[in-house]
Amino acid sequence: MKLAINLDLGLMRRLRQFSRRWARKRHGIDADPLILSTRRIYIVPTGMGFAFALMLTAMFVGAMNYGNNLALGLTFLLGSLALVAMHYCHRNLSGIVIRSASSDPVFAGNEATFRIAVENTAQLARHELLVANDQGMSNPQPIPANGRAVFDIQLPAPQRGMLTLDHFEIVTRHPFGLFRAWSHVHMNLTCVVYPKPAPRGLTPPPVETDTGGAQDSVNGDEEFAGLRPFHPGDSPRRIAWKAYAREQGLQVKLYAGTAVTSHIFDWNALTGLGTEARLSQLCRWIEDAHAEGRAFALKLPGLEIPANVGLGHRQRCLTALALFES
Amino acid sequence: MSAAVLDQHLQQMTPIGQRLVWVIAGLVLAVAPHLGHIAPWTMLIAAIAAAFRMTAEIKRWPLPSRTICTTIAFASLLGVLAGYRTLNGVDAGTSLLIVMAGMKLLETRTVRDLTVVVFLCYFALFAAFLYNQNMLLLPYMLLTAGLLTMTLMRIHQTEAMPVREAAMTTAKMLLQALPLAVLLFLFFPRVPGQFWAVPARERALSGLNEEMTPGDVSELSLSSAVAFRVKFEGEAPPPRERYWRGPVMHQFDGRTWRYAGTSYTPQEVASSGSTYRYRISLEPQRRNWIFALDMVTNWDQQRAYRAEDFQLHARQSQISVLTSFDLESAPTYVTTSELRKELRRLDTYIPRNRNTRTIELARQMRESAGSDEAFIQSVLTKFGSEEFYYTLQPPALDANAVDDFLFNTRRGFCEHFASAFTVMARSVGIPARIVTGYQGGEFNPMGGYFTVRQSDAHAWTEVWLEGQGWQRIDPTAAIAPERIERGLDAAISSEESVPGRALRQNALYSKLRMAWDAANTFWNDQIVQFGESQQNWLLKLFNIKNPRWEYLGAGLIITFAGFFAILSAYLTWKFKPRARDPVAHVYEQLCRKLAKLGVPRLPYEGPNDYVTRAARARPELAAQLEEVQTVYVGLRYGPTPLPTQLSRLKFLVNQLEA
Numbered sequence: 001m002k003l004a005i006n007l008d009l010g011l012m013r014r015l016r017q018f019s020r021r022w023a024r025k026r027h028g029i030d031a032d033p034l035i036l037s038t039r040r041i042y043i044v045p046t047g048m049g050f051a052f053a054l055m056l057t058a059m060f061v062g063a064m065n066y067g068n069n070l071a072l073g074l075t076f077l078l079g080s081l082a083l084v085a086m087h088y089c090h091r092n093l094s095g096i097v098i099r100s101a102s103s104d105p106v107f108a109g110n111e112a113t114f115r116i117a118v119e120n121t122a123q124l125a126r127h128e129l130l131v132a133n134d135q136g137m138s139n140p141q142p143i144p145a146n147g148r149a150v151f152d153i154q155l156p157a158p159q160r161g162m163l164t165l166d167h168f169e170i171v172t173r174h175p176f177g178l179f180r181a182w183s184h185v186h187m188n189l190t191c192v193v194y195p196k197p198a199p200r201g202l203t204p205p206p207v208e209t210d211t212g213g214a215q216d217s218v219n220g221d222e223e224f225a226g227l228r229p230f231h232p233g234d235s236p237r238r239i240a241w242k243a244y245a246r247e248q249g250l251q252v253k254l255y256a257g258t259a260v261t262s263h264i265f266d267w268n269a270l271t272g273l274g275t276e277a278r279l280s281q282l283c284r285w286i287e288d289a290h291a292e293g294r295a296f297a298l299k300l301p302g303l304e305i306p307a308n309v310g311l312g313h314r315q316r317c318l319t320a321l322a323l324f325e326s
Numbered sequence: 327m328s329a330a331v332l333d334q335h336l337q338q339m340t341p342i343g344q345r346l347v348w349v350i351a352g353l354v355l356a357v358a359p360h361l362g363h364i365a366p367w368t369m370l371i372a373a374i375a376a377a378f379r380m381t382a383e384i385k386r387w388p389l390p391s392r393t394i395c396t397t398i399a400f401a402s403l404l405g406v407l408a409g410y411r412t413l414n415g416v417d418a419g420t421s422l423l424i425v426m427a428g429m430k431l432l433e434t435r436t437v438r439d440l441t442v443v444v445f446l447c448y449f450a451l452f453a454a455f456l457y458n459q460n461m462l463l464l465p466y467m468l469l470t471a472g473l474l475t476m477t478l479m480r481i482h483q484t485e486a487m488p489v490r491e492a493a494m495t496t497a498k499m500l501l502q503a504l505p506l507a508v509l510l511f512l513f514f515p516r517v518p519g520q521f522w523a524v525p526a527r528e529r530a531l532s533g534l535n536e537e538m539t540p541g542d543v544s545e546l547s548l549s550s551a552v553a554f555r556v557k558f559e560g561e562a563p564p565p566r567e568r569y570w571r572g573p574v575m576h577q578f579d580g581r582t583w584r585y586a587g588t589s590y591t592p593q594e595v596a597s598s599g600s601t602y603r604y605r606i607s608l609e610p611q612r613r614n615w616i617f618a619l620d621m622v623t624n625w626d627q628q629r630a631y632r633a634e635d636f637q638l639h640a641r642q643s644q645i646s647v648l649t650s651f652d653l654e655s656a657p658t659y660v661t662t663s664e665l666r667k668e669l670r671r672l673d674t675y676i677p678r679n680r681n682t683r684t685i686e687l688a689r690q691m692r693e694s695a696g697s698d699e700a701f702i703q704s705v706l707t708k709f710g711s712e713e714f715y716y717t718l719q720p721p722a723l724d725a726n727a728v729d730d731f732l733f734n735t736r737r738g739f740c741e742h743f744a745s746a747f748t749v750m751a752r753s754v755g756i757p758a759r760i761v762t763g764y765q766g767g768e769f770n771p772m773g774g775y776f777t778v779r780q781s782d783a784h785a786w787t788e789v790w791l792e793g794q795g796w797q798r799i800d801p802t803a804a805i806a807p808e809r810i811e812r813g814l815d816a817a818i819s820s821e822e823s824v825p826g827r828a829l830r831q832n833a834l835y836s837k838l839r840m841a842w843d844a845a846n847t848f849w850n851d852q853i854v855q856f857g858e859s860q861q862n863w864l865l866k867l868f869n870i871k872n873p874r875w876e877y878l879g880a881g882l883i884i885t886f887a888g889f890f891a892i893l894s895a896y897l898t899w900k901f902k903p904r905a906r907d908p909v910a911h912v913y914e915q916l917c918r919k920l921a922k923l924g925v926p927r928l929p930y931e932g933p934n935d936y937v938t939r940a941a942r943a944r945p946e947l948a949a950q951l952e953e954v955q956t957v958y959v960g961l962r963y964g965p966t967p968l969p970t971q972l973s974r975l976k977f978l979v980n981q982l983e984a
Binding site: 048051052055058059062063064066067068069070071072073074075076077078079080081083084085087088091094095121122123124127128139140141142173174175176177 | 437438441442445448449451452455456459463464467471475478479482483484485487495499500502503504505506507510511514516517647853854855856857889890893894897898900901902903
């Protein structure tokens with residue numbers, strides 16, 4: 001659902017930036033988890049709040065002018081209600097527990113999603129909370145009493161490397177949108193950004209025979225050659241369940257006959273390309289090999305990752321690319 | 327349509343559409359109190375806009391462009407301007423408000439637009455109070471304000487709260503706001519008088535007219551609407567002294583008497599006998615007439631003046647809202663000022679070519695009477711002894727109305743008799759004039775005050791006698807003394823039908839009517855007219871004799887600070903985290919203390935390791951810490967933790983400080 005959230009005046013934005021810097025100086029880098037105390041929650045009227053105040057002023061002048069007690073009573077009631085709402089807005093944030101949750105790696109050029117978990121330890125529900133920073137904001141959601149909610153905040157990830165979300169705000173306009181209460185959180189949330197895969201075209205280096213530990217899951221009809229201990233990332237189909245049943249631990253079957261093959265993706269082989277282009281190309285090859293289930297090894301200057309398959313291996317390789325020389 | 331079907335329809339709508347239904351419902355309720363007094367076309371425009379907007383929502387039509395909306399809004403503005411000739415004023419302002427709310431509905435695309443409509447609804451509600459401060463209106467207004475507030479909250483929610491829960495939340499917030507609102511209402515100083523003049527409203531209000539034509543049907547005498555209420559301090563005057571003075575009519579054209587204003591020349595009055603102090607609360611009227619008990623001798627010069635005709639006028643141009651005055655009157659009085667020449671000419675004038683038989687009769691009676699006083703007595707005797715009838719349904723009269731009445735129809739009510747008497751007095755050169763006003767009033771034992779209704783309207787005569795000044799002569803008293811002593815219902819013969827008389831004579835009805843009126847009066851006096859005097863009384867309770875602005879400032883600060891503190895404490899309590907584990911709490915205390923003693927807990931350390939390490943680091947505490955460890959482990963992992971163990975642990979940790 002897309003509801004337009006009203007934009008505040010430019011002045012408000014500048015004030016908010018000022019308060020952010022001030023909060024950073026005052027509170028430093030926040031602990032994780034962070035329990036929001038009342039002294040770090042700020043609150044100001046929204047544009048609509050000012051409009052409401054203007055309306056109340058007009059009502060007040062009118063009621064006094066006509067000496068109309070009931071009209072004056074209504075004005076006072078609405079004014080008091082706004083003040084009560086201000087307290088509710090402020091209390092809606094105080095005491096909540098903010099934790100960083102995992103963020104999945106993305107490829108450069110996509111949007112990174114940071115997850116922020118918010119816990120409500122109170123016996124009352126919290127309403128309309130959202131997490132925002134200068135570039136993005138999450139959808140508002142309520143948190144039930146003793147409940148928990150996860151807020152996603154999307155940030156563009158234009159470059160490979162470690163994308164950090166060093167600042168975000170937790171915001172609420174509950175109950176009437178007359179006030180905006182928020183707190184600045186300076187928690188270093190990180191997200192790994194893989195290089196953008198190069199377009200397909202450059203053929204991957206030929207498959208090399210490797211009698212080592214890696215297997216090719218595509219070729220399944222070779223001769224049995226022995227067992228080796230299980231490593232995370234091994235295909236479950238290769239697990240020697242019989243050996244497991246004999247309480248010999250998790251073992252993986254090795255096959256001979258047709259050689260077990262793997263690619264070696266070597267940085268040095270990609271001559272004539274810049275650093276980023278090489279990383280992109282390596283990324284492409286890794287992605288393709290992974291998609292087809294082929295084993296691969298990665299060689300970067302100063303880093304060698306032996307051939308393997310599986311998600312863990314892919315992640316390790318891509319992370320190495322993402323953080324290369326940084 | 328059943329609720330389920332309605333709900334299904336709502337489910338199918340867009341989020342804005344679902345919210346729109348509630349906003350429109352709020353608008354309808356907020357505008358409804360204005361139905362009577364606002365140009366119908368403005369309501370129609372708003373209604374069409376709302377209907378169109380809803381249809382557009384259901385049929386997924388595109389909304390009209392900004393240009394169209396602006397054009398319609400501008401046209402409506404001109405329409406209001408043309409209709410009311412002003413934009414300054416409650417009527418014009420309210421019309422404009424309603425039109426604008428309708429126009430805003432047409433372009434509601436976002437939550438912000440909906441919020442603006444809700445704000446306009448609040449304002450429409452506010453404006454309704456400017457028209458009507460009726461007791462019955464208040465619950466309606468509070469409920470509507472509650473609905474608007476609930477809607478305001480729900481339109482700001484991504485997933486709107488269920489109505490029940492939202493209603494409870496809103497009600498709670500309104501209740502929490504109430505104490506502050508009441509305190510502000512009670513103590514915020516009221517500034518008397520308007521500081522921004524707006525044109526008076528034209529309203530159809532019943533009340534005394536500026537002219538009187540005996541023979542015309544009097545609607546007033548059938549109206550049971552309240553004209554004013556009077557509360558006496560101490561004794562109330564007897565019925566025959568309860569003449570409430572209104573406009574005095576001098577001009578006569580043979581048929582119709584007219585009030586043509588009066589001059590502001592102070593007149594001297596010598597009163598004797600008892601005086602009465604009272605408070606009169608006037609219902610809204612078209613004029614500024616204060617119907618004081620004849621003759622008013624003491625009044626607030628700042629707020630009212632007594633004109634040459636002895637009628638009391640408020641200094642404002644119109645009594646447009648319920649207004650009270652504290653007055654003092656003396657029923658026994660003598661006017662001592664001289665009669666001005668112009669006034670004498672005016673008050674002895676009658677058209678010579680009209681009512682000639684009456685003029686002739688009066689001259690004959692004056693000759694045989696010998697003196698003015700004797701003449702007046704003989705005319706009254708004639709009315710009382712001959713066949714004249716008091717009735718509310720008199721026959722129509724011809725152009726020579728007085729002749730027709732005296733010699734043919736002989737039926738009429740106060741106006742006829744007062745008119746005939748005045749014409750006869752003027753025929754023989756006695757200055758005479760018609761005084762209109764009210765006579766009598768019904769005592770309400772529940773409220774301890776008199777209610778004077780439009781049906782108590784009355785007309786009598788005043789004659790000028792040399793050396794005695796103006797004298798009240800009431801010819802009606804001569805023909806129907808019951809009218810003066812016991813009111814209209816008693817004066818009309820039982821054969822004649824008087825609307826509502828049977829009902830009024832029903833004991834239960836009359837009791838209910840009095841109770842209702844007493845409740846209304848209390849409402850009017852204490853709430854609607856709440857002001858300086860009540861505030862001073864309240865302040866006296868707090869021993870503040872001379873309220874000053876400094877007190878107000880200090881009071882406001884204390885009020886707000888107190889309100890904030892209480893609300894804050896309440897919300898802190900409501901939002902407190904679930905109850906903590908007491909053992910964990912003591913353990914945390916222990917960790918803090920040990921950290922202060924130079925052995926902070928390392929992140930990976932469990933209680934056992936930590937306390938052992940602490941004991942090694944601070945050998946002097948080893949014995950104590952060892953017991954702490956034993957008790958803690960017992961509490962945490964033992965088969966049946968005992969309360970004594972917990973208190974022991976608390977004691978041990980408390981001891982540690984030394």
